[in-house]
Amino acid sequence: MRSINETVDIVIAGGGTAGHIASIQAARAGVSTSVIEAGTMLGGTMTAGGVYMPNHFFSTKGPVVQGIPWELYTKTKEMEGLDIPDYRQRRPVESPGYYSYINIPIYAAVAEEEALQAGVILHYHEFIADIKAVGNYWEITSFGRGIRRITKAKEIIDCTGDADVVRLLELDVLKSKVSQPGALQYKIEGIEYEQVWKEEVQTIYEEAMNNGTLEKGDFAYANMEPFKYYLDHGGHNATHIYEANTYDADGQTRANIEGRARMLRMYNFVRKSIPGGERAVLKMMAPYALARETFHALGEYVIEKDDFFKATDFDDKVCNAFNYVDMHSQEIGCEVEYLESADLLPKVPFSALIPKGSRRITVAGRNVSANRVAFAGIRAQCTCMAMGQAMGAAAALAVQRGVASREISSRDIVALTVEHGAVPV
């Protein structure tokens, strides 16, 4: 095993939804930045995980997340030769979301190109296994195949989704007794829709549930939508994995195995029992199962349900958090709750991104400090990316000023993100 020493200003732990944006922001602000990413590409859940739906660049009133996330999104669309959808026309009546989809391979490659161009050092296939404070520096140990890397850095941003760094530092974390179910993304194609009758397939689905051919969670939205919805979406984003404790390798292994078993069960059912499904093919499967909710940081502030639904105007706000709350559960399936008025625009305060009692570490993305209901609204991809941009800016300013990130004012953080295209908050 090779031992490698590296010194940078900022380490981004996890180059996922929040992390890749944090890295580009920090590097563009002029500080040396590395990403240590356990997976194979940038984007995390958005790319490798197969959830290619950063839905909320716009509210119904106007832009809420722009900056580096929007830049990467529009570059991807341009590369595909596709128009940018007009948010005023595309909004489905029943949902305030702006439904935007990315092409996964193009987005992952564009994000990587932009990161490298900004000077970000990328380490894929490497996971952070240890961290300790040495004077005013972090010493971060990561392992990859044949590599043990010790990185010296002034600041670290935990973007691992499961608060890995926060937990390694034994700082306090939040975790619900029962977490929202996870999912494995896959896509069934080749269904001959002209043969599919909504009422008939609903009866066939209900019989399969009654006689044990299918199990609860194989189609997660059964409380909201008819089975035809599942077929129309080729099953994508429609399976639940209960207790998907993907924060360690054992939990991830169990979730992967369960997700694939659910996928095969459903595929067999569609082929054997659904008229028009005889020639269905399994077209895509994400390499690993995802969690919606595991560990997240206990921050200096915990965002409460009312903060989200009443859109608290925090003094230390750093970005918008426009979304609705979608709460998934084993008992019910999926429940959705919208903000009361289109004029309400929830925010994320800086203090919810600083682990309690810590210095020189911030978090972004799913690691945000929020109670269960607020968390279900804030974890949306655009908000995760916006938090990433804000924390990339905070860490860069801290390094440049020779102070800890928690000492940077939210106003300065926002001002730097706005210089890089973000929406003022």
Ligand SMILES: Cc1cc2nc3c(=O)[nH]c(=O)nc-3n(C[C@H](O)[C@H](O)[C@H](O)COP(=O)(O)OP(=O)(O)OC[C@H]3O[C@@H](n4cnc5c(N)ncnc54)[C@H](O)[C@@H]3O)c2cc1C
């Ligand atoms: C099934 C499902 C459907 C969803 N649907 C939507 C939707 O339609 N719209 C929407 O806006 N949001 C949706 N979400 C929510 C959203 O996708 C996530 O909350 C968000 O992508 C999380 O971003 P993140 O940056 O916190 O984590 P991730 O994107 O998961 O990134 C974390 C990264 O850290 C890496 N990592 C972890 N541990 C380590 C370590 N120790 N060392 C190095 N690297 C590490 C991982 O490999 C990963 O790349 C959905 C989520 C799920 C699970």
